[in-house]
Amino acid sequence: MTRPRSRASAGLPPITPDQVVDAAVRLTVRDGLEGWSIRQLAAELGVGAAVVYHHVGDRQKVTMAVTERVIAQVPVPGADLAWREWFGALLADVRKVAMHYHGIARQMVLLGPVVPSAREIIDEGVGVLKAAGFGDESATVYSYLVNTAFNLIAVEDDRNSRPEARLEHARMLADLADEPGNPGLAAMGEWLRERSADMGKLRAYDAEFYRYCVERALDGAQARLTAIRRRRRG
The missing domain is CATH 1.10.10.60 (Homeodomain-like)
Structure with a gap:
């Protein structure tokens, strides 16, 4: 040979x-x-x-x-942004980048910030939170926000890796709209019925749901910041 x-x-x-x-x-x-x-x-x-x-x-x-x-492709927001706008921009860009590389989000969830480019984002992000007044909770709040984002992306990423199975599952859930005597299930099914028509609509829903969850996570962090400020005054 x-x-x-x-x-x-x-x-x-x-x-x-x-x-x-x-x-x-x-x-x-x-x-x-x-x-x-x-x-x-x-x-x-x-x-x-x-x-x-x-x-x-x-x-x-x-x-x-x-x-x-991959993580090096995520732009670090400008230091002139307020903390909420900073994280809103960061987490929007995290999804844009991570969704191109199946498995990267899950890798970040499981292993955490072990690559140099992630450490740079952490330094900036924790600094923004400290400047906003989160104090000793800055690292925890950072982890809460970023882990929320990566977990959402990882689930979306996994679902999209099997499009036919995902469509079938969404249609099964949509059929719950016709369930008698189960108003909660019926409401969920009705909500999904229009979104389960094709993968394009499901992916648009994913983007919408991601933005919604990120905004609610930021709401939670804002509420915590308000409590921290009250505690310091009181």
Whole structure:
């Protein structure tokens, strides 16, 4: 059996760490963060798996590099914004970015802010909350707001990975509108009936629901800030 030629003998430049991560990002867009293996990544690059291990490391390290690359795309809002506007802008952009990379939101929920770009956002976000008056609760409030966002995105992301199953489930729930003697279920079914017609409508509903939940989370943080201020005055 003839062994495959090396890149050098084929006249090709050597693979770089950035190229490995670039390829892993492409596979994540196509198949999701958990949808590819190191062997598939190596095939995408036209090299052996040992090249990936040499330049970046095992799958966990490649996954972390992909997560860093994605989270780095989230713009940090301007420091001139009030705390509520700052987080409103941040969490809107988090969804815009994360929804392009299936599995990234779940990765952030499970592992937390372990990539450098997330740490930068934390530094800014906690600072904004401290300046607003949240004091010792600033880190907790930050975690509450960001985890709320990533959990919502992770659920939406998982649902959208199986569109036919999601449509069928939504239609089953919509049928509850015809349930006699169950006004709560009927109201939920009626609410879903129009939204369950196709994936486009469901995804528009997801965006609407995400904005609603983020606003209510911000309302909760605002109520807590009011209580903190009252406690300090009293």
